[in-house]
Amino acid sequence: MTEIASTVANAPARAGLSAAGSAAVVRLAAPWIALTVAFAILPAIFTSGSALTVLSLMGIMIVFALSYNMLLGETGLLSFGHAVYYGLGGFLAVHAMNTVIHDRLPVPLPVIPMVGGFSGLLFGIIFGSVSTRRAGTVFAMISLGLGELVASSSLILRGFFGGEEGVSTNRTKLLHIFGLNFGPQIEVYYLIAGWCVLSMMAMYALTRTPFGRMCNAVRENPERAQFVGYNPRVVRFIAFSLAGLFAGIAGGLAAVNFELVNSAEVGAAQSGLVLLAAYIGGIGSFIGPVIGAVLVTWLEVMLSDVTDVWQLYFGLLFIGMVMFAPNGIAGLLMMHAPLWQARAYGSMLRLALAYLVALAPALVLLAGIILTIEMTYRLSVKAFAGTTMFVFRLALDAASPMPWVAAAMLIAGGFWLFRMTWPLVGAAWHDAFTLARATGRTR
């Protein structure tokens, strides 16, 4: 029984078992120490000019996506307007910075994201009291309506939202502490990294509280939650308010990072982006939205460099994930956990080889699709630039039939080969799990 209890609760053990207790503490702290170290050394690994900018954006997006997942993943609330709390947090942070600068208040830059956080919390409480009365479709519709409401007021209330150009500030003019003026991006990066680690820890800790567990219960079966004493509305309301808090922190970090906040930050596109990031990463686990935030930020920067229609690829990725991997990238990784636990390294290697074999035709298929999309875009939308273009650094003429034939062959051939090789993956998968089950370490 003692053994069951300690594994089940994966708790810092019972009184008296101090050895097991400290082991549990190490197990609990290890990921966070690793994360902190990773954040600390990342700028030394990625030294290119844009790396710091991208890493900063990733840090902000991680906080934002995790705050979104407090709603969608943990509590089952599908929000189409989460950028409201991110954007309003950003606006109030930027106004706070300007007030601090103007009145020469003794406030250093590192506490500014907290202004964003409190603003997000405040608006979360106000809008949450209206929207969390019901879950499901009603909640989703209200979130959409509130998002539109705030987005349209951002164009009307020009004093606060700064109209088209937004509100700008200068982060170096605040009180300097420890000799930091936060002019260089590296200093801002570490500021973001610090807030990101703190927010991640806080949001993870929240999932391991009585409230956090009841969020899951309300997501699963609100009626049953009610019959064990909980008011689902209150659970949803608290979750919504706290999600607003962390979204506001992310918005405050964005204000510090860009020194500019404009009305796009509260808009539907931003709300859509965070949904995408959380979903692609996987809403079923804590790590999912983190993966999604990193990937989506990277794709956004990288894809927009190489193609004008990067949003289209984004959409295709999203559709693909919804259709074929509804549990996201984290879900795909988790599928392999039983093999890892069974220490079936041989089968895992076989599986990896099968993946590689199937990957080749998949890439061919993808190349064909990309070629088709890029040529179509060039001929229809960007015709003024002429028909000669570069795809994968290859010069081709979109007006001639040859590239189209090539694209069609890539698609057809890639698809056919993929269909031929995919059963290999299935077979490797089947063998691996049969073996893992036979060793008795998985259920």
Add this chain to the structure above:
Amino acid sequence: MTAPAVELIDVRKNFGATQIIRDVSLTVPTGERHAIIGPNGAGKSTLFNLISGRLTPTSGVVQLNGENVTGLPPHLINRRGLSRSFQATNIFPRLSVWENIRCAVLWSLGYKYAFWRGIDGLADVRERTEAILTAVGLIDCYHVQAGVLTYAEQRALELGITIAGDAGIVLLDEPTAGMSVAEAAHAVALIRKVTEGRTLIMIEHDMGVVFDLADRISVLEYGQVIASDVPARIKEDSAVQSAYLGTAA
């Protein structure tokens, strides 16, 4: 004199023009095991829904331990010491068996909406969860996702969730329905054990179970209580026989 655990006074429920419950008055003293029987469609589950706050009576009064709870939402009624199970299994399907029970013990131990303290360090929560799982015989599959349990196991889990909050009044809606004879016998023994010292009201079709468990039986027909008495008298009652036992035999 202490107030009865559950008292219904002229409770009526209409769905549109249809009267489902017609002026039911029923008193269940504290500590009694009370069975409600009656043909399909007599309004037994509706009566449970009215007592537990899932539905609001059209008229009449529902009292728990002498306190008027008519029209209160389910969570407030639950906090006043009433817990119930459902005819169709009503659990948290994608949570583990452990989480199912743990969620059900939290409120009664006073943790409410606490988001400022960790759950894993709460010894009382862990011990009570463990005790409930042991009592309903699910301790060995604590880590299994509740949705993949067998039907009988899910019924045991449902019972576990129902008793986890240590409610003084327990309502069970057909706890043995759909079970094999062996499973039902096991379930009855379990119910008898875990409802020891509590007020129990149960809806049950299996007459063996009813006469075995109940201190008193009420017969519901067309939304009315046509008899309410000890099992021996219910057996002899002619109105009951024609309404229910006769047709069942």
